[in-house]
Amino acid sequence: MEDIFAKDVLDTNLQNFLRSLLPNSDQLLLEMEEFAQNNHVSIVLPEVGQLLNLLVNLKKPKKVLEIGTGIGYSTIWMARALDENGKITTIELLPKRYEIALSNLKKAGLEDRVKLINGDAREIISEIKDTYDIIFLDAAKGQYQEFFNISQTLLSPNGLLICDNVLINGWVIDLKYPERRKKTMVYRMRAFLENLKNEKDFISSIIPLGDGVALLFKRG
Ligand code: SAH
Ligand code: MG
Numbered sequence: 001m002e003d004i005f006a007k008d009v010l011d012t013n014l015q016n017f018l019r020s021l022l023p024n025s026d027q028l029l030l031e032m033e034e035f036a037q038n039n040h041v042s043i044v045l046p047e048v049g050q051l052l053n054l055l056v057n058l059k060k061p062k063k064v065l066e067i068g069t070g071i072g073y074s075t076i077w078m079a080r081a082l083d084e085n086g087k088i089t090t091i092e093l094l095p096k097r098y099e100i101a102l103s104n105l106k107k108a109g110l111e112d113r114v115k116l117i118n119g120d121a122r123e124i125i126s127e128i129k130d131t132y133d134i135i136f137l138d139a140a141k142g143q144y145q146e147f148f149n150i151s152q153t154l155l156s157p158n159g160l161l162i163c164d165n166v167l168i169n170g171w172v173i174d175l176k177y178p179e180r181r182k183k184t185m186v187y188r189m190r191a192f193l194e195n196l197k198n199e200k201d202f203i204s205s206i207i208p209l210g211d212g213v214a215l216l217f218k219r220g
Helices: 012-020 027-039 046-059 073-079 095-107 121-127 141-154 168-174 180-198
Strands: 063-067 087-092 114-118 132-137 155-164 202-207 213-218
Touching: 012 046, 027 046, 027 073, 027 095, 046 073, 046 132, 046 155, 046 213, 063 073, 063 121, 063 141, 073 087, 073 095, 073 132, 087 095, 087 121, 095 114, 121 141, 132 141, 141 155, 141 180, 168 180, 180 202, 180 213
Parallel strands: 063 087, 063 132, 087 114, 132 155
Antiparallel strands: 155 213, 202 213
16 A cells, blocks of 8 residues: 655645645554655645645534545544534555554544544445445555445435545646556546536536635535
């Protein structure tokens, strides 16, 4: 399993400026940002964390599903915005990351609001019978179309699907990629984005923030 590092899709000046306008991360988030940097673990950029927090505040979801927990950084950004009825279910493939996320969520005092599952989300979500008000998709970048297909039925009417890293370091824009083995992932993401306009049940918007965030709103 490899991680994608969000580089500068936006002009660096603009990105730094936008980041300078964010409230400061607290100690726990700062430690997690440092851990991610040192251990080559992908996490949402802080400005995307802030967007997630805003969207959860706006939507006031009872149930959120996250696909790809990582070390729980984005989970914390979202969980902090939940009201007392809100819960997040989050799925992580790698046992080691699952353990780290568990410990981070405890440190954040959010363990009661978050249910962590260790396993392959493709298998787990195909068995889920529940529906979710928000789904945050942030797992393998070559599998977004597949995850989108399965997660459609899990999304409640007026539900929101948020997809991170849809521009993959900007490679999706001009179909450039540094190594041959990234080709499939980049082309698949491109096809996924191009198809969104044909999805009549969804209103989509692609925000060029961080590494690219797609918002897909399921019509009620
Ligand atoms: N959302 C996290 C980052 C997740 S990084 C954050 O922003 O803080 C992507 C994660 O998805 C990785 O930890 C990877 O192990 C996990 N992943 C990849 N494929 C998966 C799958 N099929 N099921 C569950 N998790 C998966
Ligand atoms: Mg991501």
